[in-house]
Amino acid sequence: MIRTRFAPSPTGMLHIGGLRTALFAYLFAKKNGGEFILRIEDTDQTRFVEGGMEQIIDSLHWAGIHIDEGVDAHGASVIQKGDKGPYIQSERFSIYKEYAMRLLESGHAYYAFDTAEELDAMREVQQASKQKMIYDRHSMRNSFTLSDEEVKDRINSGEPHVLRLVIPENEMVEFDDLVRGKVKIHSSEIDDQILLKSDGFPTYHLANVVDDHLMEITHVIRGEEWLPSTPKHILLYRAFGWHPPTFAHLSLLVNEQKAKLSKRHGDVSVTDFKEKGYLPEALVNFIAFLGWNPGTEQEIFDLQGLQEAFSFDGVGKAASVFNREKLDWYNKHYLTNMPLEEITRRVLPFFKHQGILDTDEIDDIDELKRLEKTVDLERSRVSTLSELPGALGFVFSDDLSYDPLLLIWKKATAEDAKDKLGRVHELLEGISQDSWSKQHLELTVRGWIEEKGYGFGDVLWPLRVALSGQKNSPGPFEIAEVLGKRETLKRISTATASL
Numbered sequence: 001m002i003r004t005r006f007a008p009s010p011t012g013m014l015h016i017g018g019l020r021t022a023l024f025a026y027l028f029a030k031k032n033g034g035e036f037i038l039r040i041e042d043t044d045q046t047r048f049v050e051g052g053m054e055q056i057i058d059s060l061h062w063a064g065i066h067i068d069e070g071v072d073a074h075g076a077s078v079i080q081k082g083d084k085g086p087y088i089q090s091e092r093f094s095i096y097k098e099y100a101m102r103l104l105e106s107g108h109a110y111y112a113f114d115t116a117e118e119l120d121a122m123r124e125v126q127q128a129s130k131q132k133m134i135y136d137r138h139s140m141r142n143s144f145t146l147s148d149e150e151v152k153d154r155i156n157s158g159e160p161h162v163l164r165l166v167i168p169e170n171e172m173v174e175f176d177d178l179v180r181g182k183v184k185i186h187s188s189e190i191d192d193q194i195l196l197k198s199d200g201f202p203t204y205h206l207a208n209v210v211d212d213h214l215m216e217i218t219h220v221i222r223g224e225e226w227l228p229s230t231p232k233h234i235l236l237y238r239a240f241g242w243h244p245p246t247f248a249h250l251s252l253l254v255n256e257q258k259a260k261l262s263k264r265h266g267d268v269s270v271t272d273f274k275e276k277g278y279l280p281e282a283l284v285n286f287i288a289f290l291g292w293n294p295g296t297e298q299e300i301f302d303l304q305g306l307q308e309a310f311s312f313d314g315v316g317k318a319a320s321v322f323n324r325e326k327l328d329w330y331n332k333h334y335l336t337n338m339p340l341e342e343i344t345r346r347v348l349p350f351f352k353h354q355g356i357l358d359t360d361e362i363d364d365i366d367e368l369k370r371l372e373k374t375v376d377l378e379r380s381r382v383s384t385l386s387e388l389p390g391a392l393g394f395v396f397s398d399d400l401s402y403d404p405l406l407l408i409w410k411k412a413t414a415e416d417a418k419d420k421l422g423r424v425h426e427l428l429e430g431i432s433q434d435s436w437s438k439q440h441l442e443l444t445v446r447g448w449i450e451e452k453g454y455g456f457g458d459v460l461w462p463l464r465v466a467l468s469g470q471k472n473s474p475g476p477f478e479i480a481e482v483l484g485k486r487e488t489l490k491r492i493s494t495a496t497a498s499l
Helices: 016-031 052-062 093-105 116-128 148-156 204-214 224-240 270-276 280-288 303-309 324-337 340-353 365-378 387-391 414-429 438-452 456-468 476-498
Strands: 003-006 035-038 069-074 077-081 109-112 162-165 172-177 181-186 194-196 219-223 246-250
Touching: 003 016, 003 219, 016 035, 016 052, 016 219, 016 246, 016 270, 016 280, 016 303, 035 052, 052 069, 052 077, 052 270, 093 109, 093 162, 093 194, 093 204, 093 224, 109 148, 162 224, 172 224, 172 246, 181 224, 194 204, 204 224, 219 224, 224 246, 270 280, 280 303, 280 324, 340 365, 340 387, 365 387, 365 476, 414 438, 414 456, 414 476, 438 456, 438 476, 456 476
Parallel strands: 003 035, 035 069, 219 246
Antiparallel strands: 069 077, 109 162, 162 194, 172 181
């Protein structure tokens, strides 16, 4: 069975690039009837951020990515599910120590006792003579240059030491990458990687390989920044006598200036986009196309459609540009085409956050329907959920503030605008509350304008401004339906008085 994993470090909020990695791993597994595993790699405790693990899980859930096995959440609690755990690396230190000792016993690892100062001096000499900056096992203090007795004495005395991997000499290391094709690197370019640090903690490389093997991961899908580490991992698999998984290294994400996405350039975490009011369906659809092409003109895919269409044949090596205008285009598409009730429920927290509503849940059906009509006024005119409360502020305002001159249409006069508003007020007063709908209002008012021989702009422009207080807004009939008869007449009277 295909088994993929996403293995982030809990160092803060999930980066948008991490979400793409998780998405591609998830899509590949689901496309092939496989399983998607979440593992938390927290061996570097200095970078651990409280709540980081929960943030990662929440972001995956929000994006619709189901965790088949590994670290997940049940209510407010973090859980681990599956029979190959623990799935949090800090709970697996005894396992890494055991496998590190196996490498030591088989001659694939060795002890090294060099101090930080000695290592710095080694690098200075290498730099001065323009040598490769890699550990020189033949000149430093380690199992190769010290006797077995001396090594044993140093360890028994508690002298700080690390465990390093023996890199074979004069050998070409090769592997096939689903994105890069065949990758080759000479062993002379590979450092004798540290496997266990002086504090006994495993490095990423040891823990990563041991976990992927024991958790039966078949495909390792990760960012291209890990490409230089892969030959080390291949050699580790070989040293253990294990068959390596298939690798796929995804291209970098860059901004429009072709610089790597970072916090210096704006929002980069999934939470940032969530709080800005981007829909998960839109963000997932957008990031799926960062480095992947379905080979057709189709651009709109739901998660199920992505699962069916995804293939590494369509994944490219070039850096992928994170184009925010394109993301806005996707989000606007989903805002416009998603069922109105769903959009309304999702925007409620934003109304509450901005102080327009005092709740982010509405159970009363009639109240929800009224709010749906309000949301429908502007949802096709904004790009994100967070923009909707501001765009609809005029609906909830008790006192619109605008320049009365805005009520005057083109070459008309203040007197003319005042006259037209007075007349349309009289007309609308005669429409019953039961007939107060966009369709009936529009039919009645437009028919009346034609009958009187007025210009449409001379009536509809001041009417729309009177109801919205804005130069650009939805049409007057849509607004009037949402405001209701009483508020509509009140706003027309206020506008008339201002002239």
